[in-house]
Amino acid sequence: MNPHLHHAPEAPLPLWERGWGEGLQATARPSLQPSPARGERVHARLRQRLVKTALIVATVLALSPYSDAQTPPGTAPTPYRSGGGGGGISQERTYPLIDSGKWTGKRLRDGQPDVQGHWSNTIANHNNWTDPQGGIPGDPATRGRPAGPREERAISRVTDPADGQIPFQPWAKAAQEDFLAHFHNPTQPQYIEPLARCAPGGVPKSFIWHGYEIRQYPGLVVFLFNSGTRFVYLDGRPHLPANIKLWNADSRGRWEGNTLVVDVTNHNGKALFGRTGEFISENGHITERYVFSNDGKGYNYVATFDDPTVYTRPWTATIPARRWTADDKPNGWHFETRLAKHDGKERIVEREERICHENNGGFGNTAQPGG
Amino acid sequence: MKLPSLLALGATVFALMAGAAGAAAPVGKIPRLPNGKPDFSGIWETTSAADHGLEPHGGRRDAPPFAGIVDGGSIPYLPKALEQRRKNFEQREQADPRLKCYTLGVPRGVYYREPFQLLQRAEDLTQVFQFGHSVRTIATNGTQHPDNPNDWWLGDSRGRWDGDTLVVDVKHFNDETWLDRSGNFHSDALHVVERWRYLDANTIEYRATLEDPQVYSRPWSLSVLLHRHREANFQLVENYCYTLDYDAHYPPRPPK
Secondary structure (H helix, E strand, O other): OOOOOOOOOOOOHHHHHHOHHHOOOOOOOOOOOHHHHHHHHHHHHHHHHHHHHHHHHHHHHHHOOEEEEEEOOOOOOOOOOOOOOOOOOOHHHOOOOOOOOOOOOOEEOOOOEOEEEEEEEOOOOOOOOOOOOOOOOOOOOOOOOOOOOOOOOOOOOOEEEOOOOOEEEEHHHHHHHHHHHOOOOOOOOOHHOOOHHHHOOOOHHHHHOOEEEEEOOEEEEEEEEOOOOOEOOOOOOOOOOOOOEEEHHHHHHEEOEEEEEEEEEEEEOOOOOOOOOOOOOOOOEEEEEEEEEEOOEEEEEEEEOOOOEEEEEOOEEEEOOOOOOOOOOOOOOOOOOOOOOOOOOOOEEOOOOOOOOOOOOOOOOOOOOOO | OHHHHHHHHHHHHHHHHOOOOOOOOOEEOOOOOOOOOOOOOEEEEEEHHHHHOOOOOOEEEEEEEEEEOOOOOOEOHHHHHHHHHHHHHHOHHHHHHHHHOOOOOHHHHHHHOOOEEEEOOOOOEEEOOOOOOOEEEOOOOOOOOOOOOOOEEEEEEEEEEEEEEEEEEEEEEEOOOOOOOOOEEEOOOOOOEEEEEHHHHOOEEEEEEEEEOOOOOOOOOEEEEEEEEEOOOOOOOOOOOOHHOOOOHHHOOOOO
């Protein structure tokens, strides 16, 4: 079930329901109950729960260290914040650069660097692609977002070109702006953000959605996202036939030292990049580099997007990520886990089932176009 | 007999049924993990028509004739549940949860006619179903069912090794899934014990014993064979079929 109300907002939602959005929308939650038939009576309980969630998120945001960093965004290393149990969405303003090079950490039996475990991005969620901590433009509820100068927030995820903007062709720029202009009052189905219907997060949005788990097997890296699952094959097999288009695309990778290099084709382009509506088409080609730090604590996702249908030239995105371990407290956004019950003393982290589709056929139960 | 003894007897009978399969050694060598346990990694699919209906049935427009996979032939429904099953059957062309692309659940996902992949580490098995691309984790690290469970689509799966047989105890289900296209069903009190074992390197015998005191009068078992996909470069192709109703709205298209 997806108790998390499907933000596709019919205007205007009560504050707690619009909340900071992040904790309150279509996250694949452990299924508590709701069949469509039971939806009504469950609703009241969910609302109570959501009010609580909103309060927690509010508290965490109030504590978030926006103004701690004294250096220009993106230029200086910032220590990974350890644990703390915060479910806050906006976290660090800056992130360390990680050089590609040798891997000196643990390895798996097939020789791969061992990067298994739980990860999440360190900056902000998918509210805004180019001003990650800036909220959703045009949001009628400002909800205490920082109103200060742009420089006080994390830099754009677009790290090339230098202006931080995606080099869209004019038609594509117009389409992105049209999506954003209607996001808060979607009058047509295409203005509903696909995640609100429990669609897979796809590439690259899954990396700025909730925390996720990486599991590795001989010749294979598997990403278990909050919404959707992605396989990266390392065995040199050819891509799927070009006419098969997928939410999580088709991924062929190889390790170069500390860097997982992945060639991504067969993208269906449907997931969009976030609530600001940036996108790639089904003709797109993405080359990803996951550059892992040898201390095992973080990695940077550096991906080049090429698409002659949508962009005027290839461009690059950077998304920093941090590891979560059994020493961290599970939380409802970045580290959605529980500790396993067992007879020993060791803290064993478990991922819960993430399934979010049963109320979201068509427009979903609540993801209705407005107007 | 006092209630606890009855429960104990019931549990014993259930355990015996769940373990009833003969444990003949597999033919030839089977894949193993470094820790010596059988390695079920691979992409698997049954050739059985079980998903059309677990019980024996003649041919009809929406199903081939089939001798069934239920031990003893039929599912021991309680009278009230049998009536629900009859209704489900009548409405199957609209009411089967698979038509909405709901996660199929356990055990249906195992004998549904789309491949699933098993990925295995010493501490767990990960089962990824092509249908819906949903993910089930079977813990094999000695952990137990949680004290504060939810109702999960795929239940909570705790495995242990009985020789070369993987025995999985699964409970804490929701009641949204069916067992097949014929309306066979369960409640959220469903408890499944699965036994997975190699017959040979490319064939798994899968047995499941189901108990559900709200629906069945006694535990019952089913069994199918699973075959390894050995086609060159065979892979799962994600099937997020629940997006089909709306996916045509994305992404924006260039002007013609």
